[in-house]
Every structure is written in C-alpha cells, then in structure tokens.
Amino acid sequence: xxxEGENILLIDKKGKKYMIKCKGKFHSHYGILDLDELIGKxxxxxxxxxxxxxxxxxxxxxxxxxxxxxxxxxxxxPKDAAVILAVTGLSRGSNVVxxxxxxxxxxxxxxxVIYPGKIYCYEVREDFARIAEKNIREFKLNNVFIKIKDxxxxxxxxxxxxxxLDIPEPEKVVKDAYESLKYGGFVFAxxxxxxxxLRFREKAEKYFQIKTMECxxxxxxxxxxxxxxxxxxxxxxxxxxxxxxxx
Amino acid sequence: xxxEGENILLIDKKGKKYMIKCKGKFHSHYGILDLDELIGKxxxxxxxxxxxxxxxxxxxxxxxxxxxxxxxxxxxxPKDAAVILAVTGLSRGSNVVxxxxxxxxxxxxxxxVIYPGKIYCYEVREDFARIAEKNIREFKLNNVFIKIKDxxxxxxxxxxxxxxLDIPEPEKVVKDAYESLKYGGFVFAxxxxxxxxLRFREKAEKYFQIKTMECxxxxxxxxxxxxxxxxxxxxxxxxxxxxxxxx
Amino acid sequence: xxxEGENILLIDKKGKKYMIKCKGKFHSHYGILDLDELIGKxxxxxxxxxxxxxxxxxxxxxxxxxxxxxxxxxxxxPKDAAVILAVTGLSRGSNVVxxxxxxxxxxxxxxxVIYPGKIYCYEVREDFARIAEKNIREFKLNNVFIKIKDxxxxxxxxxxxxxxLDIPEPEKVVKDAYESLKYGGFVFAxxxxxxxxLRFREKAEKYFQIKTMECxxxxxxxxxxxxxxxxxxxxxxxxxxxxxxxx
Amino acid sequence: xxxEGENILLIDKKGKKYMIKCKGKFHSHYGILDLDELIGKxxxxxxxxxxxxxxxxxxxxxxxxxxxxxxxxxxxxPKDAAVILAVTGLSRGSNVVxxxxxxxxxxxxxxxVIYPGKIYCYEVREDFARIAEKNIREFKLNNVFIKIKDxxxxxxxxxxxxxxLDIPEPEKVVKDAYESLKYGGFVFAxxxxxxxxLRFREKAEKYFQIKTMECxxxxxxxxxxxxxxxxxxxxxxxxxxxxxxxx
Numbered sequence: 001x002x003x004e005g006e007n008i009l010l011i012d013k014k015g016k017k018y019m020i021k022c023k024g025k026f027h028s029h030y031g032i033l034d035l036d037e038l039i040g041k042x043x044x045x046x047x048x049x050x051x052x053x054x055x056x057x058x059x060x061x062x063x064x065x066x067x068x069x070x071x072x073x074x075x076x077x078p079k080d081a082a083v084i085l086a087v088t089g090l091s092r093g094s095n096v097v098x099x100x101x102x103x104x105x106x107x108x109x110x111x112x113v114i115y116p117g118k119i120y121c122y123e124v125r126e127d128f129a130r131i132a133e134k135n136i137r138e139f140k141l142n143n144v145f146i147k148i149k150d151x152x153x154x155x156x157x158x159x160x161x162x163x164x165l166d167i168p169e170p171e172k173v174v175k176d177a178y179e180s181l182k183y184g185g186f187v188f189a190x191x192x193x194x195x196x197x198l199r200f201r202e203k204a205e206k207y208f209q210i211k212t213m214e215c216x217x218x219x220x221x222x223x224x225x226x227x228x229x230x231x232x233x234x235x236x237x238x239x240x241x242x243x244x245x246x247x
Numbered sequence: 248x249x250x251e252g253e254n255i256l257l258i259d260k261k262g263k264k265y266m267i268k269c270k271g272k273f274h275s276h277y278g279i280l281d282l283d284e285l286i287g288k289x290x291x292x293x294x295x296x297x298x299x300x301x302x303x304x305x306x307x308x309x310x311x312x313x314x315x316x317x318x319x320x321x322x323x324x325p326k327d328a329a330v331i332l333a334v335t336g337l338s339r340g341s342n343v344v345x346x347x348x349x350x351x352x353x354x355x356x357x358x359x360v361i362y363p364g365k366i367y368c369y370e371v372r373e374d375f376a377r378i379a380e381k382n383i384r385e386f387k388l389n390n391v392f393i394k395i396k397d398x399x400x401x402x403x404x405x406x407x408x409x410x411x412l413d414i415p416e417p418e419k420v421v422k423d424a425y426e427s428l429k430y431g432g433f434v435f436a437x438x439x440x441x442x443x444x445l446r447f448r449e450k451a452e453k454y455f456q457i458k459t460m461e462c463x464x465x466x467x468x469x470x471x472x473x474x475x476x477x478x479x480x481x482x483x484x485x486x487x488x489x490x491x492x493x494x
Numbered sequence: 495x496x497x498e499g500e501n502i503l504l505i506d507k508k509g510k511k512y513m514i515k516c517k518g519k520f521h522s523h524y525g526i527l528d529l530d531e532l533i534g535k536x537x538x539x540x541x542x543x544x545x546x547x548x549x550x551x552x553x554x555x556x557x558x559x560x561x562x563x564x565x566x567x568x569x570x571x572p573k574d575a576a577v578i579l580a581v582t583g584l585s586r587g588s589n590v591v592x593x594x595x596x597x598x599x600x601x602x603x604x605x606x607v608i609y610p611g612k613i614y615c616y617e618v619r620e621d622f623a624r625i626a627e628k629n630i631r632e633f634k635l636n637n638v639f640i641k642i643k644d645x646x647x648x649x650x651x652x653x654x655x656x657x658x659l660d661i662p663e664p665e666k667v668v669k670d671a672y673e674s675l676k677y678g679g680f681v682f683a684x685x686x687x688x689x690x691x692l693r694f695r696e697k698a699e700k701y702f703q704i705k706t707m708e709c710x711x712x713x714x715x716x717x718x719x720x721x722x723x724x725x726x727x728x729x730x731x732x733x734x735x736x737x738x739x740x741x
Numbered sequence: 742x743x744x745e746g747e748n749i750l751l752i753d754k755k756g757k758k759y760m761i762k763c764k765g766k767f768h769s770h771y772g773i774l775d776l777d778e779l780i781g782k783x784x785x786x787x788x789x790x791x792x793x794x795x796x797x798x799x800x801x802x803x804x805x806x807x808x809x810x811x812x813x814x815x816x817x818x819p820k821d822a823a824v825i826l827a828v829t830g831l832s833r834g835s836n837v838v839x840x841x842x843x844x845x846x847x848x849x850x851x852x853x854v855i856y857p858g859k860i861y862c863y864e865v866r867e868d869f870a871r872i873a874e875k876n877i878r879e880f881k882l883n884n885v886f887i888k889i890k891d892x893x894x895x896x897x898x899x900x901x902x903x904x905x906l907d908i909p910e911p912e913k914v915v916k917d918a919y920e921s922l923k924y925g926g927f928v929f930a931x932x933x934x935x936x937x938x939l940r941f942r943e944k945a946e947k948y949f950q951i952k953t954m955e956c957x958x959x960x961x962x963x964x965x966x967x968x969x970x971x972x973x974x975x976x977x978x979x980x981x982x983x984x985x986x987x988x
Contacts, residue, residue, distance in 0.1 A: 009431070011493050015456050015493065043429070043430055043431065044429065044430025044431070056430065056493050056494060058430055058431035058493070059431055061335070061336035061337075061338070061431065062336030062337075062338045063333065063334065063335065063336030064336060065336075066336075077333075078332075078333035078334070079330060079333045079462070081333065082329030082330055082332050082333040083326060083329055083464070085325075085329050085332065086310065086324075086325035086326050086328065086329040087310065087325070088308070088310065089308035089309035089310030089311060089312075089313075090308075090309075091308070091309045091359045091360075092359060092362060112338045112339060112360075113338075113359075113360055115339060168719070182290070182291065183290055183291025183303065183305055184256070184290065184291070184305035184306055184308065192717075192719055192720075192722055193717065193719045193720025193721060193722045194720055194721045194722060194935055194939065195719075195720035195721060195939065196719060196720055197467075198474060198935065198936065201469070201474065205469075209262050211466060211467075212466065212467040212474075213464050213465060213466045213467065214464070214465045214723075215326070215462060215463075215464055216462075216463040216464075216465060217330070217460050217461070217462055217463075218460060218461045218463060218729060219458060219459070219460045219729075220444075220458075220459040220460065220486075222448070222452075223686075223687065225662065225686055225687045225689075225690060226686075226687025226688055226689035226690055227445060227448065227459075227687060227688045227689060228686055228687045228688060228730055229708075229729050229730035230729050230730065231728065231729060231730055231731075232726060232727075232728065232729060233726075233727055233728075233729030233730075234725065234726065234727075235712060235713075235723050235724050235725060235726060235727030235729070236722055236723035236724065236725055236727075237725075239467075246258050246262070246303050246305070247303060415966065439964075439966055439967075439969055440964065440966045440967025440968055440969045441688055441692065441967055441968045441969060442692065442966075442967035442968060443966060443967055445688065445689065445692075461970075465976060466976075470933075470934065472909065472933055472934045472936075472937060473933075473934025473935055473936035473937055474934060474935045474936060475933055475934045475935060475977055476955075476976050476977035477976050477977065478975065478976060478977055478978075479973060479974075479975065479976060480973075480974055480975075480976030480977075481972065481973065481974075482959060482960075482970050482971050482972060482973060482974030482976070483969055483970035483971065483972055483974075484972075503925070505987050509950050509987070537923070537924055537925065538923065538924025538925070550924065550987050550988060552924055552925035552987070553925055555829070555830035555831075555832070555925065556830035556831075556832045557827065557828065557829065557830030558830060559830075560830075571827075572826075572827035572828070573824065573827045573956070575827065576823030576824055576826050576827040577820060577823055577958070579819075579823050579826065580804065580818075580819035580820050580822065580823040581804065581819070582802070582804065583802035583803035583804030583805060583807075584802075584803075585802070585803045585853045585854075586853060586856060606832045606833060606854075607832075607853075607854055609833060676784070676785065677784055677785025677797065677799055678750070678784065678785070678799035678800055678802065691961075692968060695963070695968065699963075703756050705960060705961075706960070706961040706968075707958050707959060707960045707961065708958070708959045709820070709956060709957075709958055710956075710957040710958075710959060711824070711954050711955070711956055711957075712954060712955045712957060713952060713953065713954045714938075714952075714953040714954065714980075716942070716946075721939060721942065721953075733961075740752050740756070740797050740799070741797060
C-alpha cells in the first residue's frame with residue numbers, strides 16, 4: 001500500500017519513468033497529477049492527469065534508484081557491479097571494504113547482497129560521503145559504515161572478503177588490501193584507462209592471482225526493418241581487475 | 248576452522264583448483280596429500296604432498312561451486328545470472344519463479360540474493376531436479392522449492408518479482424508469467440538462438456516493456472610481448488530478454 | 495601540383511577536414527582563405543587565413559571522398575566494404591554485379607580494386623543513380639556501368655565473381671545470383687536487421703556455402719586519465735552474409 | 742580451363758578445401774582422385790574418387806591462398822589487412838613500404854590493390870623473405886620488391902603513401918616513416934599487445950594525427966535450436982594504429 005511521502009515510480013504511456021515523493025501535485029508533460037489520491041492504494045494502480053492521460057504507479061526497486069543516481073558523475077554501472085558477484089562469489093554474510101564511494105551505487109548494490117555482512121567505505125571527500133549517505137538511507141541499510149578517511153593511508157579492517165577500489169591509483173593499496181583480506185578473498189580495481197589497469201596489474205600480480213576483464217552489454221532494439229543490435233552502444237566503462245589472495 | 252568431510256578448495260602451485268571433501272588421501276599430479284592433517288586448522292593453511300609440493304586450502308565460495316557445476320551441460324553462466332540482478336534490481340525479500348533448473352546454478356545464485364524471499368523451481372525432468380537438489384543442499388539454502396511440474400501447464404504462484412525462464416519455448420509462458428507477476432516485476436527469458444529470442448520478443452511485447460541484451464566478457468592475459476585481450480574468447484552464451492509488467 | 499577547380503582537402507589546426515573545389519575564397523571558422531593562391535603549389539603546402547590561422551592542403555584520397563558521402567543516408571561503411579575483400583578475395587580483373595547503389599560508396603570501393611574488371615550496378619531509383627554517377631565521375635572510373643533496372647526482375651550478366659546486394663529483400667535474388675555467378679564466386683547480402691538476415695540465410699543455404707558475420711570496429715582514444723576504448727561506439731551497422739557457389 | 746601443374750582448389754562434400762597442384766593422384770579421406778582427368782576441363786567441374794565420392798574443382802582466389810598461409814605463424818589476417826584499405830584509402834597507383842614481411846600475406850593483399858604502384862618490403866630474416874617470395878611468385882605480382890634490410894636502420898624510399906609496420910618495436914621507425922611519407926600519407930603499426938600499442942602511440946602522436954582501433958569479426962552459425970553467434974570466437978588479433986602525416 002502506498003503511504004504519504006514515500007518514493008514512488010510513475011510511468012507514463014511511453015514507458016518513461018519518474019521517481020518522486022508521493023505528496024501534493026506533480027506537473028508532467030501530460031498535465032497535473034494529484035498524488036494524494038494515491039495514498040492507501042495498491043502499487044500497480046493507475047492515476048490520471050487533469051487532461052486524462054494515464055500513469056502507472058510502481059514501487060521503485062533497487063535498480064530504479066541506481067538509474068536515478070546514474071545522472072551523477074562516475075558511478076560504477078550495475079552491469080559492472082554485477083560482474084563482481086559473478087567473479088568473487090560474494091554472498092550473505094561476506095564483509096567488504098570499499099574505497100571511492102561516489103554516489104553510493106556500488107555500496108548499495110553490495111550491501112544488499114552481503115547483508116548481514118558489513119561494508120566499510122573509505123572516502124576522502126565529505127561532500128561525496130554525504131550524498132552517498134543520503135542515498136543509502138533510502139534503502140534502510142544498516143550494514144554500511146562510511147569513514148572520512150584516505151585509503152592510501154591504510155586499511156583498518158581484517159578478515160575481509162572483498163576490497164573494492166574505485167580510485168585513481170589502486171596500485172597504492174595492493175599491499176594493504178592483501179593484509180586485510182582473508183585467504184580466498186579478492187581485491188577488485190575499477191580503472192577506466194589502460195595505463196591505470198596495467199599499473200595495477202603489475203603491482204597486484206606480486207601478491208594475487210589476477211584476472212582482468214571488461215563487461216560489454218550489447219542491447220537490441222526493434223526498428224521498422226526488424227530487430228537489430230543498437231546502432232550506438234556504450235563501448236567502454238572500465239576495466240575490471242580481480243586479484244585472489246591464495247598464497 | 249576446517250572440519251572433517253567438509254568441502255574444501257585445494258589450489259596447486261600453478262593456481263589450479265580442486266574441490267574435494269576433506270577426508271582421507273587425495274592423489275594429485277604432484278603426489279599424495281593426507282587431508283586428515285587439515286582438520287582443526289584455519290583456512291589459508293598450506294599442506295604438502297609426500298613429494299614436498301605445496302597446496303593452499305581455501306573455503307570454497309559460491310562461485311567455486313558453480314565453476315564445478317559448469318562442467319555440467321547448459322548452465323546459465325554467472326556473468327548472465329549477474330545481469331539479471333543488474334536489470335531487475337532483485338534483492339533481499341524478492342520472490343522468484345524459475346523454470347528449467349538445469350544443475351541449479353542460477354537457482355543458487357538467485358536464492359542467495361533474495362533470501363529470505365522464496366524461489367519456486369519448475370522442472371519436468373526428475374533427474375535434473377535431483378542433481379539440482381543435491382547442489383542446493385550444499386549451500387544450506389532453505390528458501391528453494393523444487394516442483395516436478397511442466398511450467399507450460401501454468402504457474403501457481405502469485406505476487407512474484409521475477410519469472411526466470413531457461414526453457415526452449417519461453418513464448419508459451421508469457422501470459423501465465425504476466426498473471427503471476429506483481430506490477431513492476433519482470434519476466435526473463437534466456438535463449439541461445441536468434442529465432443527463439445525473436446519469437447519470445449514478439450509474444451512478450453504485447454504484455455511487457457521489453458529489452459534484449461547480450462553480456463560479453465572480454466578477458467585480458469599477460470603474454471611475452473605484453474598484456475592483451477585473450478585470443479580465444481567465449482563469443483556467445485545466450486540472449487537475455489527482460490519484460491517488465493507495467494500496464 | 496594543385497590545379498584550378500580540383501577537389502582539395504583542407505585541414506585546420508584541430509585536424510578537422512574540409513573537402514572543397516580549389517577556386518575563389520573559402521570562409522572558415524578561422525577566417526577567409528584565398529584558394530587561388532594555391533594553384534601551382536605542391537600538396538602538403540600551408541595556407542593562411544586573413545587572420546593568420548594555418549590550414550594544410552592535401553590531395554583527397556578515396557576514403558576522404560567516402561567520408562564526405564557518409565553524411566548521405568545508408569551507405570555501406572568502408573569497414574564493411576573491406577570485409578568483402580577479405581572474404582571473397584576479389585581482385586584485379588574480377589567482375590561484379592551490384593544492386594542498391596546508394597550514393598556509390600561501395601561501387602567506388604570495389605571498382606577501384608577490380609579495375610580493369612567491370613562492375614554492373616542495378617538501381618531502381620533514378621535520383622540515387624544520378625548522385626552515384628556524379629560521385630563516381632570524380633574518380634575517373636570507367637569500369638562502372640549503372641543500369642536503371644530492378645534486380646528483382648533478373649540479372650543479365652554471366653560469369654560474375656561477386657553479386658553484392660544492398661536491398662531490402664536480397665532473398666528474392668538468390669536463384670538469379672546463383673545463375674550469374676561463376677563457380678567459386680560469391681553472393682553477398684548486407685542486411686541491417688536479424689529478420690532480413692535470417693530470411694536470406696534460409697533461402698541462400700539451398701544454393702550456397704554460407705557464412706554470416708558482423709565487423710565491429712573498436713576505437714581507442716586518449717583522455718586525461720590515459721588511453722581507453724571510446725565510451726560511445728558504433729555497435730552495429732549491418733549483418734554481412736556471404737554465399738559461395740560450389741555445387 | 743585447367744592446365745597441368747596449376748594450383749587448384751578441391752572441395753569435398755562437406756565443404757572442406759584442399760589447395761594442391763593439378764598433377765598425378767591425390768589421396769583424400771574419401772579415396773583417390775586422378776587429377777590428370779581434369780586437364781583441359783572448365784573450373785566448376787566435378788571429379789570422383791575411386792570410391793565414387795564427388796569433389797568440385799575451383800580456381801583458387803586470393804583469399805584461398807592466404808587461408809593456406811594462415812597456418813604459418815603470425816600473419817596479419819585478411820580482416821585486419823582490409824581495415825588498412827578502409828582507413829587509408831590506398832588504391833591503384835599508391836606506393837607502400839612494409840616491414841616484417843612474415844609469409845607475405847599482407848604484401849600480396851596490398852600489392853594487388855595498389856598495382857601498378859610499388860611495394861618495398863624490409864625483412865631482416867632471409868628465411869622469411871624466401872618463403873614470402875615463393876608465395877608472392879604464385880600471384881605473378883611484379884610490383885613487389887623485397888629487401889634484406891633492417892628498417893630500424895632507415896627507410897630509403899620517398900613520396901610513399903603508406904608505411905606498414907608489423908615489427909616488435911614500431912615506435913623506433915616513427916621519425917623515418919614521417920620523412921618517407923608524402924603529405925596525407927599514413928604510417929600503420931600492427932601490435933598484438935597493449936604495451937606495444939601505447940609505446941607506439943606515445944611516439945607517433947608527436948608527428949601524426951593518430952587513431953587506434955581493433956577489428957572484431959563476429960561470426961554466426963546454424964545449430965539445432967537456430968542461428969546464433971559462434972560460441973568460440975577470435976577475440977583479439979592485434980591493435981591497428983594509424984598516423985596520418987598532415988603537418
């Protein structure tokens with residue numbers, strides 16, 4: 001049931017999504033919606049603008065939130081975050097150290113999977129930390145611990161399953177990551193450029209069993225002549241390098 | 248601490264992995280290991296063969312198990328399973344219907360993320376169901392419910408977040424999937440061939456907001472002349488089509 | 495030596511190219527160029543605007559012309575035209591039938607390689623034929639023969655090395671293509687959509703040994719943090735299907 | 742018409758190709774063929790083994806020869822050679838310098854397109870030069886000039902349209918390539934590894950307008966469940982870096 005002030009997802013007749021608080025009026029391209037009408041109704045209900053155009057009301061999920069965050073600079077995309085799970089096997093009860101919190105998208109993704117395991121986030125920029133904290137609060141996740149600290153100066157946690165690095169010089173953290181990890185655990189570095197990736201690999205291969213990959217999503221669309229891969233695609237986001245602590 | 252009879256992961260000096268029960272002797276390429284020596288020790292410990300070659304002992308994680316299953320025919324790979332999370336936002340407490348359980352790899356992957364939500368698996372072949380059940384038991388997951396039933400004959404569950412179809416003719420389940428899903432929920436079809444994908448899209452677009460994609464992992468390796476994308480790569484596993492129930 | 499009225503390629507200090515006739519004044523973003531100054535000079539010479547900004551003058555090559563054509567709708571890109579050579583082994587003296595001339599980009603590409611072999615182009619739209627003819631004339635190619643004719647009604651030529659089809663329903667030409675080809679020759683269909691490609695393959699595999707491929711160019715760029723694959727890439731142009739006449 | 746001793750292409754009923762001299766007997770998996778029967782017949786003719794299995798006889802083209810060479814180590818593949826044409830616009834009458842002749846596959850590809858332009862090949866290893874020369878002779882190309890010389894020690898030719906480098910350290914030739922090229926001409930480096938590519942780019946961008954790309958061919962196949970991209974694909978051959986001489 002929809003309650004007042006809650007985040008809701010409105011979808012117009014063209015499939016476009018709007019995430020808003022359920023309160024007062026919403027001015028859309030199709031006219032004005034009176035959101036107070038929705039309170040007490042079930043998700044999936046429809047609502048009409050004053051001009052008669054229909055919207056559907058959904059409960060936003062996890063990815064709906066992250067899509068909203070996507071407009072913020074430099075977040076690790078869900079496809080890349082998902083590869084972390086596919087490679088490391090992170091699961092319920094795992095513990096994580098993260099550096100470079102950005103807007104918190106990766107944090108939320110991982111925190112949700114490892115719950116009740118804990119995630120410790122190092123971030124030097126207070127403004128980023130505040131934005132991330134606000135985003136995390138929406139999910140009522142109580143297993144996230146943000147620290148205004150520079151990870152280049154050391155990692156305090158031990159017996160960790162994953163150290164995830166989204167910072168410019170992850171090679172500087174290799175040794176500290178090794179020490180904070182349990183045997184079988186992973187260090188992960190997200191690096192947009194080849195040079196960063198090569199510098200991290202060079203350093204990391206002294207400590208870890210490493211592998212680097214890219215995750216490329218190829219989307220299809222329907223057009224007049226038929227179905228086809230999209231003409232324009234995201235060709236690159238970042239290189240994903242994983243090191244497993246074995247010896 | 249390592250206990251008797253538990254699954255352990257042995258890693259040899261070349262990085263090769265062996266998943267075995269911790270009991271008795273293990274005959275490796277490098278000589279014989281006496282596994283009883285390991286009982287009571289911590290993970291990360293080393294053990295030597297009678298010839299003096301060292302192995303490391305790790306606690307297998309989630310993906311280590313799935314890699315072992317991979318030798319079984321036709322499982323959805325972790326990279327593709329991970330995209331399901333990235334697109335649908337499935338998370339703790341979500342409920343899932345699955346058809347085509349295979350060896351249970353996708354089931355385990357999803358069951359772990361949605362716990363304490365439930366996953367209901369339709370499988371017509373009893374032999375597959377038995378193998379999957381055995382694999383699932385290793386994870387002590389009590390939120391998986393396997394049904395020896397043909398999903399083409401209907402879906403009994405309601406208010407579901409995801410209906411995941413790894414069957415030859417997913418287009419036959421579109422209408423039933425629609426009815427069992429909550430608003431905002433997703434149907435997912437995994438189809439190796441173009442023709443299957445096109446048939447599913449054609450039917451599904453009458454009910455759902457659809458998108459199709461492929462997830463391509465490009466791996467890098469170190470060679471004498473330097474680092475480079477692997478010469479041989481997995482070019483295709485399956486097409487991933489998602490439909491969201493909106494109207 | 496540069497002569498009056500000839501096509502020249504001007505390149506500004508940012509590397510941007512302009513293809514123009516060498517005559518009179520050229521108004522650029524950087525000021526006015528007096529092109530008559532260039533007559534009689536060597537290619538590679540520099541010329542200054544009235545504001546003092548420098549341009550280099552090059553002799554446009556083959557691809558410079560095609561890039562100019564690219565702004566026209568629906569031309570087969572050089573990368574895809576090049577794959578035709580790589581698969582069919584077309585070379586000096588080969589003879590070609592082409593349908594769907596577009597702006598003539600593929601025609602020019604192939605005519606240049608097969609010279610003194612001949613290329614016969616079927617085109618139903620007179621306006622397209624005229625544009626193509628004008629483009630071809632710039633290259634002084636006398637081995638191109640444009641026919642205002644519908645290839646769906648038959649192919650008149652025999653003993654052909656390649657029948658290249660850039661038309662909506664190439665499957666309708668399969669039998670005629672077979673008859674006009676010499677043994678060892680190829681039919682080629684360029685199809686943007688999956689459905690077109692599948693229809694052509696289904697028909698063509700009765701006559702030919704077929705293979706389908708896509709050619710994906712992945713470009714790299716230098717950015718502040720280093721070198722990396724371009725974020726936005728052309729993910730798809732068309733499917734390239736080749737059938738070789740063997741039996 | 743087929744003449745004695747000529748190279749012919751035999752194709753068995755499964756589509757497998759054999760390139761052999763037309764003389765005497767050929768022992769195939771399907772039985773013995775008497776090739777002397779073929780002399781004086783037309784290409785496209787069929788011939789039976791002593792067991793009654795049929796082969797088709799074709800005139801090998803350009804790519805059939807290169808496929809045969811492909812079993813030799815490290816040749817630039819036709820797809821990559823074709824990109825050279827697509828980027829540089831090399832055409833009839835262009836002149837080329839090449840280093841690292843390998844087995845001559847790229848040489849033959851380019852020599853055919855630029856004829857009557859000339860190609861000068863620098864190769865330090867006499868054994869490679871001899872193999873290449875033998876392969877080139879099969880094509881009766883008289884515009885190829887092989888020099889047993891180290892290109893690191895300088896380039897003698899001038900007014901060149903393309904300097905093509907398939908050598909381990911192409912960055913050493915950047916300055917000499919610049920001097921031998923005409924304005925508007927291109928240097929091209931084929932480098933398998935990222936490190937080589939980055940070293941070449943760093944040096945070349947001081948002289949040239951550069952771009953780097955990879956050409957990825959994605960092939961499709963028919964299987965029981967339908968058509969699909971091949972499971973195993975060639976994921977990488979080499980990075981293709983082009984520099985155009987403008988200033």
